[in-house]
Amino acid sequence: MNPIRLMAKLTPKTINLEGSSGGSKTIDSIDWTTAAHALVGLSKDANNWALYRFAGHDEKLKSVYRSLSMNIVLFIKINRYKLQPETLDGLIKAAVLEYIQPVCGVCNGAGYTNELNNQGECIQCKGRGRKLFSKRFMCEVIGINHKSYSNSHDEVSKELIRIVGTWEQQIMSNIHSKMGEVA
Numbered sequence: 001m002n003p004i005r006l007m008a009k010l011t012p013k014t015i016n017l018e019g020s021s022g023g024s025k026t027i028d029s030i031d032w033t034t035a036a037h038a039l040v041g042l043s044k045d046a047n048n049w050a051l052y053r054f055a056g057h058d059e060k061l062k063s064v065y066r067s068l069s070m071n072i073v074l075f076i077k078i079n080r081y082k083l084q085p086e087t088l089d090g091l092i093k094a095a096v097l098e099y100i101q102p103v104c105g106v107c108n109g110a111g112y113t114n115e116l117n118n119q120g121e122c123i124q125c126k127g128r129g130r131k132l133f134s135k136r137f138m139c140e141v142i143g144i145n146h147k148s149y150s151n152s153h154d155e156v157s158k159e160l161i162r163i164v165g166t167w168e169q170q171i172m173s174n175i176h177s178k179m180g181e182v183a
């Protein structure tokens, strides 16, 4: 089974619908167990992301925010960025929002193509791999004036996206190895 489809088996809505329809209940609960099993061994951070992103557990969003905020601390310290706590919260919110956007149509999410800008990034998405929101909209989400958007905001934002990307890689490889066990 496709990993993303397997994750979708953990959707609370799916369980409720199948549970009340009777016939398919057994099959669905087996899938649910398989899906839950596929997440065993993941870090808490990656696990919360899997449930939020692929299984519709919106209540995990707060945990996702908390994980990001703990994971970004060192990066901010090393680079000596000065950020207001509420600005960091806004950057985290915006990063999650950006991450779940469709991939960039030019680089297909890679962040680079044959046509690079002078920083070696995709000209369309500037290395982010996603369809970009306008800076004005992002700053609204972050809660800052768009004129005060700085390089440090941008670097923190990219790092947050990278962290989520590593969770997603961990999820996929975890599922693949667990599915291998079953097969």
Ligand SMILES: [Zn+2]
Pocket (backbone or CB within 6 Å): 104, 105, 106, 107, 108, 109, 110, 111, 112, 122, 123, 124, 125, 126, 127, 128, 129, 130
């Ligand atoms: Zn791109």
